[in-house]
Amino acid sequence: MSSHEVPQALMVDAFRTRNSVAFGGLSRTGVVIGAAILTAEGLIATQQPLSLFVTLPLTAAGLGLAAAKRHGMSAMSYYWAKLAWKRASRVGATSYRRLFLPHPYALDLPGVGASSTLIRASDPTTGRPVGVVQDRATGWMTVTTLLAPGGSLMAPTGTVRSGLRSWSSVLDAMSTNEQIKGASVTIQITPGAGEALGDDVKARQDPDAPQLAKRLVSELVRTTPHATASVAPWMSVTVDPSASADPPVDLAEQVAEALRVADGLDLSGTGTDIQRRATDIDLRRIVRSAYDPDVFTARDADFQDLSWGECGPQAADDEWTEYAHDGGVSVSWVLREMPRRPVPYSVLLPLLAPGRYQRRITLAYRVLDPLEGEAVLEREINRAHDRARTTAETKGRAKYSQQADALRAEKAAAQAAGGAQVVDWTLMVTATTRSVADLPAARQELSRAVGATRGIRMRPAYGAQAATFAAQLPIGYNPLVKD
Template identity: 70%
Template structure:
């Protein structure tokens, strides 16, 4: 047993962040720095006085590229901040749905603007399926509604089997070149307890012992603050044209997408597929995310909505917040890969009901075997070069560099044994119905992050609207290019 009483067999490891270059400078930053210094040297041959200006500027830029801020290079951070301020000045971060005829009036805002919703018929199940089509890339996304089962009280062998089966699912994605990425989202919406009381009242036996009835009454009275509505789904992004005989029309592309998605078997992963999400399901999930007040509306109220009407009427993409239709959301993203094995239940603090609606999204992009092997070979070379460069300067390599090299070698050995390389990230979004409640929502999210004891996260600076959309079944996956 290790920390927190979790057996080693129920811990997940093998995480490592990609690194290139020397120190905190990436390979591209080193090449740009070398080019800038060479230009300064050539310019100084004819105008030596220019070094008084060009050299300090170049060194300052190199210093910003080497410095770290919020898990990224300070240069990238400040460049994003400047780009966001310029976009704000141009009012590109504000969205207002126009009523007059407009060429983009029926589009969702931001990263989902190029998507449209297709209502298709699945001949395999005989049911309707909603397919999100990206008109720019041609990719299609199909979402499946899930019924996750609890594993905290399951036997160790069962949980270990679920982890192995999910690994097999990711392996299947690596060998299917048409699958570009996948996301798994769990949405926690706090309830007022009426649903629990109604359900118990309908199933209550009037002839039950008095003690049992007293216990049930106490449960109904005290449970509302802990009840929540849980919705979970998995979205798979497919390129229907990545085949020997690509379909030429939209029906053929939808059919090819459904065929690919049907090839993924989630049985044995600890969750079951309830059904493929219909177009009404997708409208409900998207519209209720932007306007939480319509979460409990009936399906009939979403049937006549166009895809663009599912988005916000007004939205403002702020630096650390996203205001939309009377609600305010803030999103956190994974700052860096965990440096130690994590328990299978590490996300439990995020999944526990709180005061505010919350979405937890894990995004995957599985590299094909050849690409994964090439990536790890480069990572081993980069780790060795960093350690060697430090040893030449300081006499020995840092222990952290030696540990990083060991992790890279271990990952390469696992890939040689049949494992796959997966790019993944974690995103969490919490929504407050009032701007005055936003500090409490931020505090609740910060406490959940600290309770994991293994994950380091940060606000999605300047990308709040994009991360908000990434947690919705709108076909946007930040890892898919």
């Protein structure tokens, strides 16, 4: 077996994009709105027939935009988003300057992180310090766990299958716990992080070690920065403490409840090692170094006195396809479509390989409870069969792609009936450069990495660069979770 072959037992499938198309490429909402507009035009035409020469072309153009596709979304949604972004840009809403904000707001993170606040607490089980991010608008809390990456490419097939089953158990625990609103797993890869390696080696070095060993280690540290990358994975879980049978009253009880729920997710056996709960200093470091990569290797003392608002950017510009912030410029891409065929468990490996620029890869999850998941799959089956039947009635037979789509929907429902979980999830990738001049190279590198996955389709996060950037940080924002 070649090193690139993956046993059939380690293939993953049943990925599906929710499809609400009802007729002619329009969603059910689009059909209802279109029918209402046509009805209104008919009533107006009874009084002013000549008005149809103006209204009908406009309506046809609107319905055409709603039915057409642009970058995997409806053309109307795409152009409406671009119009909204241009309007926001004209009034300066896409630019952020912390220096010019009034004092109360200067203590907050910008954009989607504005309602978050950082709480320093102690783990009631271990007594160690832990950082918890609270959403002041909803009361939800996000607990982050620092992980240590574990390799599986050289592991036996049985070990990898066991890891996949263990992760399935984690998703099952999320689906049956109404307090867990969502979760995300992020891997940050920073190339050439040799300074941090030098500090770590210096702290561990035995002063009584032989001089030859010291010189050898020093030479390795000196030559390593250009050939290594720092890999920092973490998992964030968003919890609603008030959803328990006995809701906690004060803040301390809410934090304890959030930590208790997060502790209920057993990650052992999933192929990764748990380092510890992230402290408030860890969270400050992650957030601040994302906006200003130059401080990535700074010492803990440099983050200890930072307020939560100071961890964000001092200045930022949210462009249509890029995001400029303090010491860097980032481009963020989001998932457009997964392959319609089984993919190997290692499909994301090209995205996880170190490159020239810092990269963050995030999988965001919202696990549906069994009843909601069953209802979603039943709707998908009905819509798939309706589309095939409508095409068959008008063209004589359904398209092969429509028949295959109906079969995939039925297969997903069969897997859910057998105990699999239905999960809303998305993939986000961000590459950060130090200057605008490096953006073309960063985009090319990202495009090649996505292409190497052989089937995963992604696109730039048009008009949502800042929000996508923030969704990859442990600040409590998950685009799939709605209150």
